[in-house]
Amino acid sequence: MDKKIIFFTGSSSGIGWELLKKLLQEKHFLILPIRNYQQKEHLKELVKIYKDNIEVIEMDLGNLNSLTNQNIWHRIKQYPRIDILINNAGIYTHTKHLQNGIELQWLVNYIAPAYLSLQLVDLLSKSNSPLVLFVSSRMHYMAKINFEDLQYSKHYSGQLAYANSKFAITSFSLYFAERFKNIRSNSCHPGVYSTGITRDLPFLIKFLWNTFIAGPKGGSEVLYQLLFNPEFNQQTGKYFDKLKISQAHKDCYNKEIQQKLLDFLEQATGIFI
Numbered sequence: 724m725d726k727k728i729i730f731f732t733g734s735s736s737g738i739g740w741e742l743l744k745k746l747l748q749e750k751h752f753l754i755l756p757i758r759n760y761q762q763k764e765h766l767k768e769l770v771k772i773y774k775d776n777i778e779v780i781e782m783d784l785g786n787l788n789s790l791t792n793q794n795i796w797h798r799i800k801q802y803p804r805i806d807i808l809i810n811n812a813g814i815y816t817h818t819k820h821l822q823n824g825i826e827l828q829w830l831v832n833y834i835a836p837a838y839l840s841l842q843l844v845d846l847l848s849k850s851n852s853p854l855v856l857f858v859s860s861r862m863h864y865m866a867k868i869n870f871e872d873l874q875y876s877k878h879y880s881g882q883l884a885y886a887n888s889k890f891a892i893t894s895f896s897l898y899f900a901e902r903f904k905n906i907r908s909n910s911c912h913p914g915v916y917s918t919g920i921t922r923d924l925p926f927l928i929k930f931l932w933n934t935f936i937a938g939p940k941g942g943s944e945v946l947y948q949l950l951f952n953p954e955f956n957q958q959t960g961k962y963f964d965k966l967k968i969s970q971a972h973k974d975c976y977n978k979e980i981q982q983k984l985l986d987f988l989e990q991a992t993g994i995f996i
């Protein structure tokens with residue numbers, strides 16, 4: 724198998740952690756944006772074993788100063804190319820957190836992966852077969868975005884904020900595929916698993932979820948198949964429900980809504996689109 728250079732978010736836990744171990748066994752080179760790396764003993768152990776195949780980049784995707792840090796980007800841009808970008812990091816939170824004046828689920832689940840993808844276009848374009856995979860969720864169908872109040876100043880529902888952010892990244896994935904035709908871009912719902920995503924849920928729901936729902940291996944296998952199975956290597960601009968091509972929320976394809984979401988991204992990060 725070709726050895727790929729893979730930029731991979733959300734590899735320190737859950738679905739991403741399982742996928743990381745598999746990708747390292749196959750000797751790909753992994754660039755890993757990680758927050759609070761020094762506190763992640765399990766990851767440090769893996770880095771010791773695979774030190775020639777990993778570069779850890781200290782980056783907090785929920786903080787614009789970190790996400791757009793020019794020193795970090797200078798270092799990333801030294802790579803000769805990037806073959807695969809896996810936008811897997813995500814959060815689900817019940818309580819409202821603001822960072823840089825922006826609701827946190829917007830930042831981690833939409834603004835960060837969209838910003839990373841745009842910043843990496845040049846490096847992806849140097850690959851023979853570039854691919855971006857955005858990990859979304861079936862919950863994006865529940866989105867109801869109020870563009871007049873993106874920061875939920877009147878009312879906050881963590882579930883709605885999660886759904887909205889996953890709608891936004893699904894819609895962005897479609898935009899990205901159309902705008903950069905040389906780079907394949909797909910989004911997916913990986914399935915439902917017991918992972919760190921439940922950490923902010925009320926105790927009882929978390930307990931039931933972690934008791935009755937399987938661990939994340941199935942999710943990592945879905946991502947692995949979408950990335951490497953030749954059956955999918957012509958697909959772009961698609962939303963997958965696990966391994967099945969599906970119709971995303973119909974408004975994800977709406978150009979006006981896509982533009983409003985791009986305006987939001989541009990206002991937040993200053994990136995020129």
Ligand SMILES: NC(=O)c1ccc[n+]([C@@H]2O[C@H](COP(=O)([O-])OP(=O)(O)OC[C@H]3O[C@@H](n4cnc5c(N)ncnc54)[C@H](OP(=O)(O)O)[C@@H]3O)[C@@H](O)[C@H]2O)c1
Binds near residue numbers: 737756814912915
């Ligand atoms: N589990 C499910 O049932 C399910 C269903 C549908 C979709 N998904 C999606 O699948 C993806 C993976 O989630 P998971 O279930 O594996 O959850 P998880 O175990 O909580 O993993 C989330 C990953 O994202 C990283 N992350 C979160 N906030 C970050 C930040 N500010 N900066 C850098 N990294 C950050 C986490 O890093 P830390 O270790 O530092 O927290 C972790 O590596 C997410 O996009 C999620 O929305 C999951």
